[in-house]
Amino acid sequence: NAGVMQNPRHLVRRRGQEARLRCSPMKGHSHVYWYRQLPEEGLKFMVYLQKENIIDESGMPKERFSAEFPKEGPSILRIQQVVRGDSAAYFCASSPAGEGYTFGSGTRLTVV
Amino acid sequence: AQSVTQLDSQVPVFEEAPVELRCNYSSSVSVYLFWYVQYPNQGLQLLLKYLSGSTLVKGINGFEAEFNKSQTSFHLRKPSVHISDTAEYFCAVSGSSNTGKLIFGQGTTLQVKP
Numbered sequence: 752n753a754g755v756m757q758n759p760r761h762l763v764r765r766r767g768q769e770a771r772l773r774c775s776p777m778k779g780h781s782h783v784y785w786y787r788q789l790p791e792e793g794l795k796f797m798v799y800l801q802k803e804n805i806i807d808e809s810g811m812p813k814e815r816f817s818a819e820f821p822k823e824g825p826s827i828l829r830i831q832q833v834v835r836g837d838s839a840a841y842f843c844a845s846s847p848a849g850e851g852y853t854f855g856s857g858t859r860l861t862v863v
Numbered sequence: 864a865q866s867v868t869q870l871d872s873q874v875p876v877f878e879e880a881p882v883e884l885r886c887n888y889s890s891s892v893s894v895y896l897f898w899y900v901q902y903p904n905q906g907l908q909l910l911l912k913y914l915s916g917s918t919l920v921k922g923i924n925g926f927e928a929e930f931n932k933s934q935t936s937f938h939l940r941k942p943s944v945h946i947s948d949t950a951e952y953f954c955a956v957s958g959s960s961n962t963g964k965l966i967f968g969q970g971t972t973l974q975v976k977p
Contacts, residue, residue, distance in 0.1 A: 755906075784964065793953055793967035794907070807964060842906060851897070854963070856906040 753777070755845050755855035756825075763861045772828040773856045778852030783826045784852065785818060788840040796815050800826060833862045865890040865956050870970035877976050878946055884939040886954035886973045896937040897955040897965065898928055907953065913937065924948070949975045 756775040764770050776783050781801055786794040797806040800820035808832040811818065815833075830837055840859045844852040870885040888894065895914050899907040910920025918930040928939045937954060951972050955965040 757906075784969075786965075793964075793969045794949040794955075797964070799964060810964070851909065851912060854899075854908070855907040859904075 755780075755843055755853050757841075757843050757858050759858060761859050761861070762779035762857065763863060764826040765863055766834060770832075770833050770837070770860055771857070772841050772843075773825045774827040774843030774845075774855060774861070776843075777853055780845035780847050780853070782846045784844045784846075785821050785826075785828050785840045786844070788842060788857075790839070793795050794842060797828075816832050830860075833860075839860045865892075865894065867954050867956050867966055867968035868952045869952075869954055869971050871971050872969065873972045874879060874942055874972060875974045879943050881942050882940065882944050882948075884952050884954075884973065886937045886968060888935050888937065888954075888956045890935075890956060892922060896928075896930060897952045897957070898926070898939050899920065900924075901951040901953065901970075903950075910939070910952075920950045926943065943975070944975050946975050946977060948949065948973060960961070 755777055756771050781808045785797040785802045786795045787797055796810040798811050798818045803822050815831045817829045838861050840857045842854055842857045844854045866889050868887045876882045885938050897912045898910040901907050910926050911920045913920045913930045921927045926941050928937055930937050942976050951970045953970050954968040957963050
């Protein structure tokens, strides 16, 4: 049973480009969470999704950021028109209903 | 609103010595409490969690933590550390549903010296 798979592990984008981060939850997990870790800081909640639904997006920046978890395929975190301040590690976690999380290894985004 | 404070940003300790990493939380509702470890350039691994029941929780790698409701603390302890325990440790809290978001502390870097 593979863990939570995130790809790519490292992503470099120029300012103004789009970044797409993918997360495949563990088999049988229907809940997906995205967190961002800025340098020298703890993880900050961004969004919580279930299949085809956004449940809580209270941590998402109002502009340029979006997330989806389609019926088929991985969850996608999309950042449009990236800026240097978006450079961070982005972690995905998944859980079955009512139980604790499993985290992926993260995607480290560098904006140059 | 919930919050987590990890009182020490760095904790240096010699190998085989005991260690305590401190965590305090604030919440107006019942909480679940967690400790995670993060090795360099890796994701977070769950060390232990408190959901209910006994306030002394035992986790992996010889770690344990004690939930103290009156002091709103959940300190992490290990009686004898190894070099391999060098990592970043995060305390986190969630609401009692345990399916909601986690609020993380800023992290504590444990540096184990030979």
